Amino acid sequence: MVVVAKKYVVLRPFEGVPKESDFKIEEETLRDIEDGEFLAEAVYMSVDPYQRMKLGNEYPCDMIGGQIAKVVESKHPEYAVGAWVMGHFGWRTHTVAAPAAAASCAQQPYVYPLPDFGDLPPSLGLGVLGRVGNTAYFGLTQLCRPRAGETVVVTGAAGAVGSHVGQIARILGCRVLGFAGSDAKCRWLQELGFTAAANYTTADVRDFLKQHAPDGVDCYFDNVGGEISSTIISQMNPFGRIAVCGSISSYNETNKENCKATILQPYIVSKQLSMEGFLVNRFASRTMEGIAQNLQWVRDGRLKYREHIWDGFHQAPQAFIGLFSGANTGKTIVKV
Known part of the structure; x- marks a missing residue:
């Protein structure tokens, strides 16, 4: 043939x-x-x-x-x-x-x-029950390691990974704050159970965090990089954990000199933060474990997509x- x-x-x-x-x-x-x-x-x-x-x-x-x-x-x-x-x-x-x-x-x-x-x-199998779902599941649970009652912040929160991360954090008993690029997306995030969400194109990120995370941020799942990430990291609590999944804010920038953001080292040192980048391939041997857990949450109605x-x-x-x-x-x- x-x-x-x-x-x-x-x-x-x-x-x-x-x-x-x-x-x-x-x-x-x-x-x-x-x-x-x-x-x-x-x-x-x-x-x-x-x-x-x-x-x-x-x-x-x-x-x-x-x-x-x-x-x-x-x-x-x-x-x-x-x-x-x-x-x-x-x-x-x-x-x-x-x-x-x-x-x-x-x-x-x-x-x-x-x-x-x-x-x-x-x-x-390409999204919530595949590579995307495993990126969210392993990135959050293995790198951020959120505990019930903590505050988790997600950027790119209305994307495939970000919306999944926020829901898992909610399932684990956390307060979840999300940033997305439109008011409609923010409304959807709140339908998913996010504690609060802000349109980063119109909101003041620092003021939003002071209002909705007055006691600081414990975990940050970073999908975008750039100045918004610097601002969030500046508001983190001692021994906070950061999982860096992506940097979409800079992917299309031809002149990397235009990608400058406030330096992070003073916050990382003074707050003793843990910041780690990852690729989902790191967890390839556990692919079916992640799919099985996400599938159970979908069937239970606790994880929407x-x-x-x-x-x-x-x-x-x-x-x-x-x-x-x-x-x-x-x-x-x-x-x-």
Whole structure:
């Protein structure tokens, strides 16, 4: 069977905000599968801010990313035809997958059968029940280590990771404050159970924290970086914990001299803060543990989610570009 896959190629390094002209769709004739392999057909593709930073140094290059796919042909005993899988296959319609090659892949786990979500949509395997959910779960519980009664602050709080982090903190008995980019997003965060939320484009961050965290901040989950993070960190309590997940405020800045923010070291030293960056791949061996816990919370009604779905393979660049203007609420996905 001859299969011609379509795939997105990034033509050049992004300069500033990504543009549709930075992408090109190409066709690729796939070879026949061999023993231990299967052919996957994409159903949903993931669109995430980290893709802006992780493409490497050689161009043109294939666009990276996770996808939920169906097995359409198989010579692998653990991947039957019709099975759902999550794979780091990139933005492409079809992939010849060799699970045994996962051991040498930098993005562990490279591919795995999607757990049984029951009546929940398989697209959640890219969001609350996948890499995004595990980023929130492990980043908060393993780095911030919040305790009941503490105050947790989340930036990028209406995004896929941030909205998840805030809900877990609430489940753990914490007060949760969120920052997002619109009043509508802030209203949604309060529907999710955030104690309070502020539109960072109009609110005074320091005044908001003084009002809603008068006793200081214990944990900070940082998705954006920049001056807002410096302000939050200045209001933290002694021995506070900071998990740095992203820095979306600077991703599209071509002149890094424009990314200056108040220095953090005086606060880190005087308050004896713990600040640690992380990648979810660190917890790859615990992937199913995170999914199982998040799935239980979803089924219990304690963890809610929102998907921002773009319809059609051709919509992927627009969906990606929209991330950097705050067009999404929750997890952005392209339905292939």
